[in-house]
Amino acid sequence: MSQPTAASDPLARTVTAMAMDFTLQAWGPVDPAALDAVMEHVASDLRWVDAVFSTYREDSWISRIGRGEARTADAPPAVAEVLDLCERFREDTGGAFDARTPDGRIDPTGIVKTWAMERARWRLSLVGATGWMWGCAGDVAVSGRGPIEGGWRAGIADPRHPPGPATPVVRRAQLGGRLDALATSGQGLDSGHVWDPRTGEAASHYAQVSVIGRDLVACDAWATAILAGGRRTLQLAQEAGVAALALRVVNGSVRATANAGWAAIE
Secondary structure (H helix, E strand, C coil), X not given: CCCCCCCCCCEEEEEEECCEEEEEEEECCCCHHHHHHHHHHHHHHHHHHHHHHCCCCCCCHHHHHHCCCCCHHHCCHHHHHHHHHHHHHHHHCCCXXXXXXXXXXXXXXXXXXXXXXXXXXXXXXXXXXXXXEEEECCEEEEEECCCECCEEEXXXXXXXXXXXXXXXXXXXXXXXXXXXXXXXXXXXXXXXXXXXXXXXXXXXXXXXXXXXXXXHHHHHHHXXXXXXXXXXXXXXXXXXXXXXXXXXXXXXXXXXXXCHHHHHHC
16 A cells, blocks of 8 residues: 655554455544544444455355355345446456456455445544545545645555565555545466456466556456456556556566556656
């Protein structure tokens, strides 16, 4: 996740769900007790999402639907909402974003995390911050007045290194105003978990893709789609007005390809 640069430090809180850390950084006259109370509710929301959508839990609704033990109509309405979004992004990306695995199982995890982050956004407005940054594992949403002129500077991590606060940054981009969301999808050091829907094989087009826009879930879907679909989908993103940056690792060096939308805002 990006690191804000400012003279004053924000109040920060981290909650763990879906085996990931979600961190809120809040600037301004924030009451720590109020922040703690809000984050307790946020943590509960995120864990509910995990219980419903996790493909690793045998008792989740998604797992039960996948095994044919339940129907989408039986599940909480959130399941139909997420699956409808997956279908929308499949159409928007020319099939590059696909919520089914090559063997036909339902797997909406390509957007579940950011959908859960956006679902909790209304609670973040209750902390009384003049500005906040809400992020998890390379996906970031911001709101209000940023800590630097123009908003926030977001760092794009080097895909050659394990994720973490000490990961080197290879590029930077501005967040704030109309562009308040950044999503990054990557193969990481363990490639093969993103597949190319055209071939059913592990995608190998790019090591990492970042997308900036106004909708964190859409940014996440497009980043995953470009990672899966490669240059063809990167061009489709440009035609759709999506700002994207794709990174490859060639002979140990990082090579970046920015489409016109990204180049215009960098």
